[in-house]
Amino acid sequence: MSKTRQALEHHQTGDDADIAHIVDCIIVDAISLGSSDIHIEPWDESLVLRFRLNGVLKEFEHIPLELAEKISARLKVMANLVNYETEKPQEGHARANAGGCVELRLSFFPVVRGGEGNSFSKGEKIVIRIFDPKSRSFDLDQLGFDATTSDAIKELLGRPTGLLLLTGPTGSGKTTAIYAALCHLIQKFGSSISISTVEDPVEFNLPKISQAQINHARDFTYPIALRSLMRQDPQVIMIGEIRDPETAAIAVQAGLTGHLVISTIHSGSTAGVFARMINMNIEPFLLASAIIGVLGLRLVRNNCPLCAMPYQPDAALLKRVPESYLADASWRRGGGCDTCNQTGFEGRTALAEMLTVDEPIRDAVMEKMRTRKLQAIAQEQGMTSLWESGMARATSGEIPIEEILRSVTEDPLT
C-alpha cells in the first residue's frame, strides 16, 4: 500500500498536522517511484493524484475532494505563497525535506468543474515538478547520443565563439543536456574557463560555474541580467531560455563578440529555430554568422531489458515506416515484469538531431529559406534526423516503434 493511501486511511481530524503528513507522503511516493511531475486535479468525484513516470502520466490515487483546499493551502505555505488565494495562478519553489533535499517547482492554476445542475464549482489544478539531483546525470556520454552526435557537440563546445541552441518540447531533456555541456567544459578546461549562467529557475548548482536566478518581481530579467553579465568577462554564457526579441538580440550579439553562448529555444523543429529567431527580429545575416549549431532533442523510453521480446507491430503503423527500414527490422517490446513496474520500459534515452551550421546552411539562412528546405539541406550535408535515428533504434529492437511514432514526426522527405 502506498504511503499516501496509508496517510489517507489514518487521517482523522483533517487538522494541519494531518494534512502536512498527507502532503509529505505524496511527495515521498512520487520521488520513490522516480516521477518527474505530480499532478493534483479535481475531477467530478475526487481529487485525482497522478505521477509522470518515464514521461507518461499515471493515475496513482484518489483523494476525497473535501481535502483539496487544505492540500493546496499546505503546498502554498511550503512555497511561501499566499495560501488563501485560489482564484489566480501562482508559482513558487519549495524544498522537500520529506524526500531528501529535493527541489520542487509548484504551479497553481484555477479551474472550474461541473457541479449540480448548471452551477460550476471552483478548484485548482496543482502541478509539482520534481528536481532530484540523484536521478540526474550530467555526463554528455551518458545521455544516449550516438557517437557522431556526441562528437559534433564536443567539437562545437570546443569553439571559442558562437551561439549553440538546444530545442525540443518540454521534458525533452534540454536542461540535462545543457548542464552536461557545461560540465564537459569544466572537465576539459578546469578553472581556466569563466562560465556564467542566467536561468529561470536554477535547477542545480554546478561546481566552478556562476549561476544567476532570474527574478521578475525585482525586475532582474534576462535582458538586464545579460547586459550586466557582459561586463563580468565571461567566456561561456548559458542562457536558460530565449523567449523574447531582446534576449535573442543580446544572445546573438554575445555570440558574435567572442563568447560561446549556449541556450534553449522553443520551436516545432530543429531547422525551425532559424525562422523563430527571424520572427524575433534577428537579421538573417547576423543569425547566419552567429549560430554554430542547433541540437534538436526528444526523450524516449527504452525497452525493459528483462522482459523485451520480439513482436509484430500493427500493420497500420508499419505503413508509416519507410520500406528501406523494414527489411532488417527486429521489432522488440517489453511485456511488463516486476522490475519495470509492469510498464515494459526501463529508463529513457535521448534522440538527437545535430544541425551543424556550415556554408550551405549559412547561405540558406541568409536567403530566408523555408524551414523544410533548411532541413533538407542539413540532411544533404549529413545530418541524421530525429526520424532516422528513431527508426534505427526501433529497428534494432531498443525501443518499440510505437514509442518512436509517438514522439517524432516523419521527415517530410522520406
Ligand SMILES: [Zn+2]
Ligand atoms: Zn520488464
